[in-house]
Amino acid sequence: MAIERTLSIIKPDATRRNLTGKINAKFEDAGLRIVAQKRIHLSPAQAGQFYAVHKERPFYGELVEFMASEPVVVQVLEGENAIAKNREVMGATNPANADAGTIRKEFALSVGENSVHGSDAAETAKEEIAFFFSGLELVG
Ligand code: DAT
Ligand code: MG
Numbered sequence: 001m002a003i004e005r006t007l008s009i010i011k012p013d014a015t016r017r018n019l020t021g022k023i024n025a026k027f028e029d030a031g032l033r034i035v036a037q038k039r040i041h042l043s044p045a046q047a048g049q050f051y052a053v054h055k056e057r058p059f060y061g062e063l064v065e066f067m068a069s070e071p072v073v074v075q076v077l078e079g080e081n082a083i084a085k086n087r088e089v090m091g092a093t094n095p096a097n098a099d100a101g102t103i104r105k106e107f108a109l110s111v112g113e114n115s116v117h118g119s120d121a122a123e124t125a126k127e128e129i130a131f132f133f134s135g136l137e138l139v140g
Pocket of ligand 2: 118120
């Protein structure tokens with residue numbers, strides 16, 4: 001297994017409920033290290049660009065509106081097998097299908113307002129990290 005980095009976003013439903021610390025504890029307990037982090041408020045254009053891969057999906061408009069509705073915390077997580085490990089800690093997209101103990105099982109409100117984003121593969125992790133962070137901001 002290799003040391004990887006992945007892009008994580010704590011979504012508006014979670015920042016609104018003051019859950020940043022509880023969610024970060026889940027990452028750290030799983031051995032993931034937060035090597036960059038900032039709180040930002042995305043514009044609709046920025047949220048739309050980030051989720052452009054989902055442009056044709058029926059929920060795209062709702063997703064973009066939600067992601068731009070309130071602040072998010074964007075972060076880079078580092079660790080062994082970080083991309084897959086983060087997806088495990090997050091749980092399934094729909095919280096109804098998420099395993100016990102996962103972030104989405106404990107905190108998500110619905111399939112749309114599901115508290116966290118995590119990159120799904122090495123190539124997307126690289127692109128998504130570069131979307132939000134410069135090299136100087138990544139402090140491992
Ligand atoms: P994930 O976030 O688990 O990688 P995804 O990439 O398939 O899931 O979808 C991106 C986001 O879009 C997801 O976190 C929430 C939203 N979404 C996905 N499916 C949805 C649906 N059926 N209805 C509403 N929003 C949905
Ligand atoms: Mg995804």
